[in-house]
Amino acid sequence: MNLLEKEINSHKNDSDFIDESIRNRMKGFWYVLLTKEMITKEKYNRLMRNTMFSTEELSGFVARQLVETRQSTLEIKKLFESIFPKTDIICVKAGLVSDFREKFEIIKVRELNDTHHAQDAYLNIVVGNVYNAKFTKNFWKLIQSKQRGEINKSLNLKKTFDDDLYQDSKQVWNKETDKNIVKTMCERKTINVTMMLCEDKGQLFNLTIEKKCKKDNIVPNTPKALKGMNINPSEIAEKYGYYSSLNTAYYVIFKYTKINKKKSEEILEIKPVYIYENNKKLTDSDIIKKLENLGYNNPILVTRIKKNQKILLNGYPYRIKGGSIVKQEYKLELKNDFDLYVDGEYLKYAKDLSNFCKDNDKNDGKNENTRYFVRFKKKKNIDEKNETYDECILRLNDEFNKLFCHLCIEKANFGIYVNYLNIDKIKKFYKKNENEFEKSSLKEKSNKLKGILQVYNRATYGILSTRLKEKNILGKKFNNLKIINESITGLITNEMEIK
Numbered sequence: 001m002n003l004l005e006k007e008i009n010s011h012k013n014d015s016d017f018i019d020e021s022i023r024n025r026m027k028g029f030w031y032v033l034l035t036k037e038m039i040t041k042e043k044y045n046r047l048m049r050n051t052m053f054s055t056e057e058l059s060g061f062v063a064r065q066l067v068e069t070r071q072s073t074l075e076i077k078k079l080f081e082s083i084f085p086k087t088d089i090i091c092v093k094a095g096l097v098s099d100f101r102e103k104f105e106i107i108k109v110r111e112l113n114d115t116h117h118a119q120d121a122y123l124n125i126v127v128g129n130v131y132n133a134k135f136t137k138n139f140w141k142l143i144q145s146k147q148r149g150e151i152n153k154s155l156n157l158k159k160t161f162d163d164d165l166y167q168d169s170k171q172v173w174n175k176e177t178d179k180n181i182v183k184t185m186c187e188r189k190t191i192n193v194t195m196m197l198c199e200d201k202g203q204l205f206n207l208t209i210e211k212k213c214k215k216d217n218i219v220p221n222t223p224k225a226l227k228g229m230n231i232n233p234s235e236i237a238e239k240y241g242y243y244s245s246l247n248t249a250y251y252v253i254f255k256y257t258k259i260n261k262k263k264s265e266e267i268l269e270i271k272p273v274y275i276y277e278n279n280k281k282l283t284d285s286d287i288i289k290k291l292e293n294l295g296y297n298n299p300i301l302v303t304r305i306k307k308n309q310k311i312l313l314n315g316y317p318y319r320i321k322g323g324s325i326v327k328q329e330y331k332l333e334l335k336n337d338f339d340l341y342v343d344g345e346y347l348k349y350a351k352d353l354s355n356f357c358k359d360n361d362k363n364d365g366k367n368e369n370t371r372y373f374v375r376f377k378k379k380k381n382i383d384e385k386n387e388t389y390d391e392c393i394l395r396l397n398d399e400f401n402k403l404f405c406h407l408c409i410e411k412a413n414f415g416i417y418v419n420y421l422n423i424d425k426i427k428k429f430y431k432k433n434e435n436e437f438e439k440s441s442l443k444e445k446s447n448k449l450k451g452i453l454q455v456y457n458r459a460t461y462g463i464l465s466t467r468l469k470e471k472n473i474l475g476k477k478f479n480n481l482k483i484i485n486e487s488i489t490g491l492i493t494n495e496m497e498i499k
Helices: 006-011 020-035 041-048 055-066 071-083 094-103 116-137 139-147 157-162 178-186 233-240 284-293 344-359 389-411 415-419 423-433 442-456
Strands: 165-167 170-173 248-259 264-274 300-305 310-313 316-326 329-336 460-465 481-486 493-497
Touching: 020 041, 094 116, 094 157, 116 157, 116 165, 116 170, 116 178, 248 284, 248 316, 264 300, 264 329, 284 300, 344 389, 344 442, 389 423, 389 442, 423 442
Parallel strands: none
Antiparallel strands: 165 170, 248 264, 248 300, 310 316, 310 481, 316 329, 329 460, 481 493
16 A cells, blocks of 8 residues: 655655655544554554654664574574684675665576576675675764764665765775676676586495396395305396496596407597495506406596586587486486576566566466466656556567577577587577467467577586597587586686597
8 A cells, every 4th residue: 555655755855754744634544544454553653753763763773674683694603703703794684685686787587597696696795895884884873973964875775875985984885886897797707607526425326126137237136145256247137136226426538449350449438437336445557457357458547537527528518417328328417517698688588588487387378368477667767657568568579589589599600509519409499480489479488488598508418428439429529528627616727638
């Protein structure tokens, strides 16, 4: 319920009470609302008050908005203070960063990439520094100066970044330049996203005993009477069953010589080292001996690779996430390791797409008369007309059409995505839908765009043959394979080309 017109409320500025002429005109109506229990006694008193806020009221209001009360956060703060005793630990409410994003139109679209985590970390520093300087370090001085009329700065939290701010003669916030610096920083495409490399431990394999059969690369269900005997594991599995789904600890890249009738050939291959094998902490010589026992001729260990290792195929980055047996051959599972960025208007379109998908998740859109949940365009000034439902639908249709062409043509055919092994899926999808997309319903368009974004993001996309000499992945040839070793921050890297 609106108790004041927006224009009148905005003219109140930073005053502690409403203009007397308005109070005299409206007090009868507000009293009726109070008697009908449509507003609380506290709300009525705030509308009718004609005195300045006391120091206690001001401090209490600001504290409710800024002070973090969650017990887990406070305990973490205590922990950091004990570890870093000479450091100020500042807690920042997530809502303050969200308000900052909205005020300066710094858009966050989780479906595009993972870089919004880095943006949030940076914005928490920016926002926390300003709020700490204004409402913590200089809080009482600010309130007392405000009450004495010595300064005209607003205590309205929404206007925190509308004024220059100084702390001990040092400028903390410049209202003219700092917002542009922050926006430029958030638009950078140089954010490092790294993953922890690890040797897996824990469960060795699926604990369900599979039916008897003769099979390689398994752990047989060996009876106690046969343990320690030199019996082929596949023979035991054929009689007593076996454990499947062996879990991998890490991988090794090695070379060996394949001797044909006419010539010998050097083969480069990747093999998994399973957790049950690695419990013995295999040395390089142990691995070479294991490869010899598997029948490889003159094996030479090139390098070990941990899970989440970054690699480049034809210059495009991927992560090794695991592996599985496909058609009796072990294949590596890769994940896309390149973040999708869209700029300017297309970022706004992607945000509108994200909001539309969330708001209409349970709406199938099959009925022609279906009405969608939509978010109207915000007015830039008071005189601007409100957007109607039909205008909003037309705008979203136009945005989705433009975003479709941008993702399928401009992104897919230029830059690094030319070498992306999944890009043909997007090109084929565009060719199939280019004439039908504009005729589709808004719900159908949103579903198709969601599917395109899933191809671009970091989802698992396919498999890499372990025989690297063949240089074949998803039916494609690749010319270059590099192992990228990087520090935790990603600032220090080195490359190892696999030949």
